[in-house]
Amino acid sequence: MKNILIPIDFSSTSHKALEVGASIAKRINAKLVLIHMTGLEEGLNGKNNSFEQAIYYSKVVGKKFEELNELPFLDGVVVEPLMQKHLDFEGINDLAKDIDAALIVMASNGSSGITEIIKGSNAEKVVRHSEVPVLVVKDNDINFAPERLLFASDFNIEAIKAYHRMVEVATILKARIDFLYVNLPGKNFKSTSELDETLLQFFKEVNHPDPVKAINTVNRYADYTVEQGVMNYAAISGADIIAIPTHGRTGISHLLQGSISEDIANHALMPVLTVKM
CATH class of the missing domain: 3.40.50.620 (HUPs)
Structure with missing residues (x-):
């Protein structure tokens, strides 16, 4: 079974990537591997971030993954959720290779102006570093x-x-x-x-x-x-x-x-x- 990797932050934009990934998975009988990067590792040293808060957030993420599985377009699709404590879009490539992903599906709002010059989008970071093919989709009404x-x-x-x-x-x-x-x-x-x-x-x-x-x-x-x-x-x-x-x-x-x-x-x-x- 082929694997399709999808970074997800539970926004409507990443839901679009999930929908596209599900469409592909059904065509080729592939498994969707969903990675959510919490940023907890970077925040644990802050005054407002305790170990208990990290545990609580992990449970919230788990609940959100459960809710995703109820989406109609995921019916019949094998889904494996993963959670990563640190933010590292550049490192998505390593995970993709570890799970032998055939494709990364990434949603993007795009970026423009000074934001694009200084920072770029998260999708840009994945595209720049990935050795695995990356399919970038936008949160619009285009039917895949x-x-x-x-x-x-x-x-x-x-x-x-x-x-x-x-x-x-x-x-x-x-x-x-x-x-x-x-x-x-x-x-x-x-x-x-x-x-x-x-x-x-x-x-x-x-x-x-x-x-x-x-x-x-x-x-x-x-x-x-x-x-x-x-x-x-x-x-x-x-x-x-x-x-x-x-x-x-x-x-x-x-x-x-x-x-x-x-x-x-x-x-x-x-x-x-x-x-x-």
């Missing part, structure tokens, strides 16, 4: 019934690992894969022949059965930034999920270069799948 997964890439050799993992998730979701290359003005612009050469090399390396034919399946869209191009094309193409590789940059490298995948996960209204390169 994916049929078309749009894989946006530069199709360089370093994206090969991400491609294979994306194919695995698309298979799990039973979704068709569409390909997208965003052509930018300036030094990153590629002519048709240059792009064809890049695509041919890529599809050969991923052992596509017909690399020449595969070249013609890649949609080419011109825009001023990759983020704009991906979201604009996704909106007009009828895609249900945007899938994009991520470098998972951290530290000063992340501050200087940012991450296209994190920006798209933050700003897109439709679900976004990020896969580590």
Whole structure:
């Protein structure tokens, strides 16, 4: 049985991730592993946090997990609740690997402005550090019934690992894969022949059965930034999920270069799948 990991804080936003996770679990007979991070470990040294209060809060969390199990969309789904005393969204990756998770489903309200620059969203932190594919969903009315997964890439050799993992998730979701290359003005612009050469090399390396034919399946869209191009094309193409590789940059490298995948996960209204390169 496959495992799907879902960080949950019992908000309506995380309930959306739970609903999406349940939909996937029913498709593939998977177990949902729910992790709630209490932050108790950080607070026990404070004046207002006693050991008794920690025990009380643990019981409250247990009760909330019991209430979740009563949600109609979880009927027939195997659910395993976990509680972690410390807040560590960056460490979700370790837990995902420990339980051999096939996918992390994470809900996000997104972030913008100064909050995005300084802090980012919790989903961003998970995306940045996770070696397990992460599906980021928003708390909106979009019905999760994916049929078309749009894989946006530069199709360089370093994206090969991400491609294979994306194919695995698309298979799990039973979704068709569409390909997208965003052509930018300036030094990153590629002519048709240059792009064809890049695509041919890529599809050969991923052992596509017909690399020449595969070249013609890649949609080419011109825009001023990759983020704009991906979201604009996704909106007009009828895609249900945007899938994009991520470098998972951290530290000063992340501050200087940012991450296209994190920006798209933050700003897109439709679900976004990020896969580590």
